[in-house]
Amino acid sequence: MQRLLMNIYRKLHQAYGPRDWWPAETSFEVMVGAILTQNTSWRNVEKAIQKLKGKGVLNPEGIHHLKKSQLAPLIKSSGYYRIKTDRLKYFVDFLFDDYCGDVKKMGKERPGKLREKLLGVKGIGPETADSILLYGLKKPIFVVDAYTKRILSRHRMISENASYEEVQKLFMDHLSLDEKLFNEYHALLVHLGKTVCKKIPRCEICPIRGIEHRA
């Protein structure tokens, strides 16, 4: 399985090159983006990010001091904006309660412990927590999302209804716990999902087509 996973990685990397993820200027921006992009296209999230930046509030203090009624219109473009307003607030409250609003302090927490704590914050599920850990704080945690599951399931590497933890375990049990590898790998899977897989039936041009049978 390790060989298979690395073969797929190499194929994707050859085909698409480094993806340079996550597109953000700060760790905090990654975290906000991770919440805003829940079941939402990144394009819609970008608009919200730009608005937050424009108002100068894309930082812990900024979000913390905004009223919900001020925050909501800024993130409207990202959809589910009432819920996401609450979720951003819950997250920032947690950041202040446990780490004095300091992202660096949060980064010093043991990753396993922090993951548990993040999952305890309302509005943060496994994918959002892991995105915060991997892309925000550079911890070696593999992020699983809809694309990851779809691709692996189509290539018969997992069952269609595999759980999040199950898919994550597949990567983390068989690859070295390398933050850079996990970062690039997941980003490549998303790119593949957004491009080739989106244009079914065009599996014949998929860069990883066929390799699963050689493993």
Next chain:
DNA sequence: GACCAGGCACATC
């Protein structure tokens, strides 16, 4: 107008 997009919480069985 239907369908989808880098999920999650909550109710119900």
Next chain:
DNA sequence: GATGTGCATGGT
């Protein structure tokens, strides 16, 4: 533990 539903905008 599995399944169903609400949440909402903007692009195709």
